[in-house]
Amino acid sequence: xxxxxxxxxxxxxxxxxxxxxxxxxxxxxxxxxxxxxxxxxxxxxxxxxxxxxxxxxxxxxxxxxxxxxxxxxxxxxxxxxxxxxxxxxxxxxxxxxxxxxxxxxxxxxxxxx
Amino acid sequence: xxxxxxxxxxxxxxxxxxxxxxxxxxxxxxxxxxxxxxxxxxxxxxxxxxxxxxxxxxxxxxxxxxxxxxxxxxxxxxxxxxxxxxxxxxxxxxxxxxxxxxxxxxxxxxxxx
Numbered sequence: 001x002x003x004x005x006x007x008x009x010x011x012x013x014x015x016x017x018x019x020x021x022x023x024x025x026x027x028x029x030x031x032x033x034x035x036x037x038x039x040x041x042x043x044x045x046x047x048x049x050x051x052x053x054x055x056x057x058x059x060x061x062x063x064x065x066x067x068x069x070x071x072x073x074x075x076x077x078x079x080x081x082x083x084x085x086x087x088x089x090x091x092x093x094x095x096x097x098x099x100x101x102x103x104x105x106x107x108x109x110x111x112x113x
Numbered sequence: 114x115x116x117x118x119x120x121x122x123x124x125x126x127x128x129x130x131x132x133x134x135x136x137x138x139x140x141x142x143x144x145x146x147x148x149x150x151x152x153x154x155x156x157x158x159x160x161x162x163x164x165x166x167x168x169x170x171x172x173x174x175x176x177x178x179x180x181x182x183x184x185x186x187x188x189x190x191x192x193x194x195x196x197x198x199x200x201x202x203x204x205x206x207x208x209x210x211x212x213x214x215x216x217x218x219x220x221x222x223x224x225x226x
Binding site: 100 | 218
């Protein structure tokens with residue numbers, strides 16, 4: 001079974017621009033979560049989608065948004081990029097409880113200049 | 114606020130030794146505790162996980178010990194190998210209908226040959 005895939009793997013953007021990241025979950029997984037990883041803050045939960053609905057949201061500004069499609073693929077968008085948005089953005093997919101082991105993709109490394 | 118505190122920040126162990134990483138949580142509303150291993154440039158990989166109705170779980174050289182009353186759980190790596198050198202994260206999932214994970218800050222493990 002193929003793992004979680006994320007595109008693109010690397011991205012360089014300028015402050016003020018917007019960016020869209022994509023995630024394809026493991027086949028059969030309907031829950032997709034997004035995390036931001038930085039050296040200072042570690043791994044922080046952004047949001048989780050299940051059946052095209054956002055079920056939970058972390059403590060991030062409204063510039064961070066996401067969506068999920070009917071095939072469970074998900075995208076996250078960051079508008080008006082700031083230097084502090086430079087991070088590794090990770091997507092994880094899972095079945096739902098009680099079998100909710102989360103499997104992570106390789107991440108998208110976003111650099112904002 | 115839901116938090117997971119992880120220690121130590123870094124750990125150096127000799128080949129063949131035992132690596133021990135500890136985590137503590139402050140909120141009782143967690144019902145799933147996974148550990149992840151992350152190599153540089155890769156996404157976190159699920160290592161082993163435990164639920165609070167179990168006090169210990171072993172998979173190969175990796176063991177999770179769970180103390181519900183003390184709100185603590187730990188990862189033991191027996192016969193540590195240089196290939197185990199990585200960053201390890203503990204996490205906890207709040208009860209409820211979401212697959213959100215709250216992560217510890219990570220422990221960088223170095224196993225010397």
